Amino acid sequence: MPVYSMTGYANVVASPPNGEADSSSARPSSISVEMRAVNGRFLDLSMRIPEELRSLEPLVRDLVSAQCRRGKIEVRINTQRESEAAWPQPQTEVLQRLAGLEATVRAALPQAQALSVHEALQWCRTGSQAAGELDGVALGAVKSCLTGLMEARAREGDKLVAILLERVQRLQELATEAEPLIPAVIQRQQQRFLERWNEALTAASAQANVTQQALQERALNEAAAFAIRIDVAEELSRLRAHLDEVKRLLAKGGELGKRLDFLIQELHREANTLGSKSAALELTNVSVEMKVAIEQMREQVQNIE
Template identity: 65%
Template sequence: MAVYSMTGYGSATAAAAANPENPGNSGAGVTVELRSVNSRFLDLAFRLPDELRGLEPALREVVGAAFRRGKIELRLAGQRDADSGWPHPAPEQLMRLAQLEATVQTWLPKAPALSVHEVLNWCRSAAPAERLDEVALEATRQAVEALKEARAREGDRLVKVLMERIGRLRELAEQAKPLVPAVVQRQQQRFLERWNEALQAANAGQQAVSEDAQRDRALNEAAAFAIRIDVAEELARLTAHLDEIERLLKAGGELGKRLDFLIQELHREANTLGSKSAALELTGISVEMKVAVEQMREQVQNLE
């Protein structure tokens, strides 16, 4: 199943079929443009000409059935060929106009004669308006398909970027794993040294505490400190989150919200890694992880 971005553009034009009874309108058509950007929910906006405003519920149904998330704007405009704007007057219309003109000039001798332009305008207004509802719906369906294809192409690009970031995070996790035991051991040794120094200072001039008791207490405190700075659990959870993100990207479908949650968890683990780090090397790895996670967050926000 494909992964869709919420960013894309699609357009389509549909022309009305030729009408033998009204050949002047055979060039009429409709152009539909769809623009989409990211949004938490499905947000539809319509820009329609006055004569097609009544079509908005049907257009909303067509677009809403195709998409689940994104801020989508639909623009619809009518089109006419150069010759289609002029009507083809019927003989009955011209005869009626001639009779009306003669009647008016009988009563108003100074009234000017009708011009060709005035005759054509009258015929145009008297002609029945052509309904373009079906044409508009057909153009909308075609534009929806074009927008789907555009969002799918953008989705493929985002998946490649996310996979690259996943690979980078895995590399950083692998770099951190061998550092953890050495860091813990080094910190334990430092803790024991400082603990012994503190005990020697505290026992100066007083009854000395047994050596075994000092050592047991020091080892217990060092073990507790090692647990606090051990980041192996965070690295394991981070790897598990990366596995789940990769699985979802390969499965496809509507996964934007689920990935957004997993990105938050990735950021939490990277942040904890930095806060618990007791070595400069792990701190640097944590910073690089946060940068990669933030780059993933920016891309995930565009996925449907």
């Protein structure tokens, strides 16, 4: 499955067939559908649809929701006419029907206002259009635009995957660099312990109340505590396991943004622990480089669905 970015844009313009069109109806000459998508924690769908196509809103919402799981998506549907000044020619039967309906309403509600010329023309325009045919054209344009949006999000997702895999490789290289540094650090510290041991033996000769065995036990305890404190083998193993899981998810595709976000938090935690246990400048530098790469991954993961 592809990896989708939450960022994308698509635009489609469709024209109704003219076979059954009435030139006096001023029906729309084209219908444009525009979709914009940006990142968001949940699916936030907003729509702007003209009144003549308002009945399509639930269906459009269902179509978008079936394809998109997260992100802020804006859907705009507009109608264009050959001439916005071209008004329909009112038919006598339509006007008579409006007059009858107005009389019925005002008989029951004397305070109701009379229909204006503009309102009457709007009713004539609505009644003169083949509503079902127009809805079908608009719905087809919505589907085509949604397909274009998903293709744009997939292309953006491919770029994000390439960036993330590059950062994963960099983190794996840094983990490999960190491993041989640990024995060298331990060896240097052991040398320091030997120096302290010799100093303690020299000082013990002047203190009768301090035995050689007590000094040896103290030195061994200090060495053991230090070895435990600087042991980062477990952190490096977990970091590699998290990186392998990131690669597996990216290869699988689908809806994985939240899972990747969780793994990024775990990677950051391991890098922090590595830095806190660092007993050498080399390990500190590796930890800093890891944090930079992980933060770059976090920025990209925020855009993945």
